Amino acid sequence: MDIAQVDTPALLLDLDMVERNLDAMAAQFDGGRVKLRPHAKTHKTATLARMQLDRGAVGICCAKLGEAEALADGGITGVLVTTEIVGEEKLRRLVALVPRAQPVIVLDDEQAARHISAAVAAAGIQIDVLIDIDVGQHRTGTAPGEPAVALGKAVAALPGLRLRGLQGYEGHVQHITGTDERRAATAAAMSLLCATADAFSVAGLATDIVTTGGTGSAVFAAGFDAITDVQPGSYVVMDSQYRDVQGVHFENALTVLATVLSVRDTWAVVDAGRKSLSNDGGPLCAIGVDADFRLAGDEHGKLLFAGTPAIALGATVQFVPSHCDTTINLYDEYVVHRNGTVVDRWPIVGRGRTR
């Protein structure tokens, strides 16, 4: 089947481009000291996680426990859950997941650590833990330096928790456009993370894993001695937001396919609106169509032409999402193609697994 025959709106994945993106990122870390631990919060499938592991990734990250459960169902284990896990129902699920999938978790609070320790120790199991450090994004994470060391010591002493090292995610630098500015901002974040890792070593705390980085910063972060692995996610499929970041040379493998439903004097309407295309990463444009585009409600998008629309009713149009993560989260499956011929459909098992 040709992609032009696919029912729309559909999320298309160009597998040739995906493979080249996977190969290009893997090549940057091949044989090096620093390894890849790609983030599955973007692609949300065990299939792509397996392709990343097959190319040398040391492990996989995900954002939520529910994603780790979905990946475990697909045979991907040892996953690092990069967001704190808090709440009684979550602890019950975590305890159930440990024996079958050995997740690694992050902590930024001693009270939360005591809760998790009590739950896993009561179950007679152990779990690998990283201390989450705020390296300048000011979201989750404990303050770097002494507060982190104090938390590390407390965690190392708690039953059921096996301290393995540190996580510090510099989310605030990923989309800095200029290469030099982004490298400098990454260095500032890494200096906090590496100094904390050094303090961990001095205190006799584990630094087997010191993990950081995204698609915009992975290569820069890998230049710092304490770092063991990096967590890029978006590079596999890309989006228009990352395309505008200098030095990030991956291919836009992800597109949304829509159909023209209505044509009028100077505009055409497609069947993809806010429920099919997120726009939190910036404006959207239709590939190869000389028209401005804007979302026009939950179900519609509008192509605005300078004159009579040069597009026919029933024609299909592709859009590069401005933000891959939030667009992928709207779909239940990828329509996988090579050069426009559909070769497979992959369920997006992590879609909506926000718990």
Place this chain on the structure above:
Amino acid sequence: MDIAQVDTPALLLDLDMVERNLDAMAAQFDGGRVKLRPHAKTHKTATLARMQLDRGAVGICCAKLGEAEALADGGITGVLVTTEIVGEEKLRRLVALVPRAQPVIVLDDEQAARHISAAVAAAGIQIDVLIDIDVGQHRTGTAPGEPAVALGKAVAALPGLRLRGLQGYEGHVQHITGTDERRAATAAAMSLLCATADAFSVAGLATDIVTTGGTGSAVFAAGFDAITDVQPGSYVVMDSQYRDVQGVHFENALTVLATVLSVRDTWAVVDAGRKSLSNDGGPLCAIGVDADFRLAGDEHGKLLFAGTPAIALGATVQFVPSHCDTTINLYDEYVVHRNGTVVDRWPIVGRGRTR
């Protein structure tokens, strides 16, 4: 179970408020000439559609064929699909749906009408059709007046298509804040729709159904003679965007429940970000928490306090979505409660049914 014990992020539905919203809207149309045909694109469940029909609604609307299929699976038939249906795979699905669920469809183009006519006539079935009129939103719909009449005549002559009347949706007026301004803008749209309905009558074309209106305009639109029914959707659950529209007095029955994952000097982080709370309807705020709020990534939201956060790790917080439709579309189920006690869970069967 108390809602504070629900695993998060969760989409909460206050059933007492929902029932009051349903009753209040039904009361406005009870015994009148103009009927309700509520829009299920908002709530996406057969359960709420049934409650609307039980309160006197003449039928149900939805936006996409996939939603009509999901509603049919839940026993809701005769649904009006308010968006044009274009494409071979969609026609195949439409033909399959007609015998079991008798959908009503809209058309704004003769070529599209011929395609659908050929498909349904080949299957030996008939389908009810409305002509979609652009009443000022400038999205889908044919131009009002003569172009609409010409299309109506063409459609009436095509085998398999049973012309029933007109649809004209004034989406551009729904969120006009001032009551007088919104009433006037609705009147301008209704004058186009009613004049076209009159022209249909003169031409001997059916006007059994002349449907229009949303939560912000339903009462105003109902004052025009040609109108047979109105299509409000958001009123059932409401959102903060509609709360700011004067004269729209429904209760915010829909909230997102999140958990505090991390607390620092002047901020706290909750486990609801862009994948759990849409913000296309305006800014968000946490109920009863004296803090500014902003989404802080796909998985996180950040409560910004003036000083030390007056909230504890593990506490739960509720948010009124700024836009109900796009937030509901992120979830697989409603957690239904009465006064904070969970009484049911309803699958959101139309979630992601954008095709």
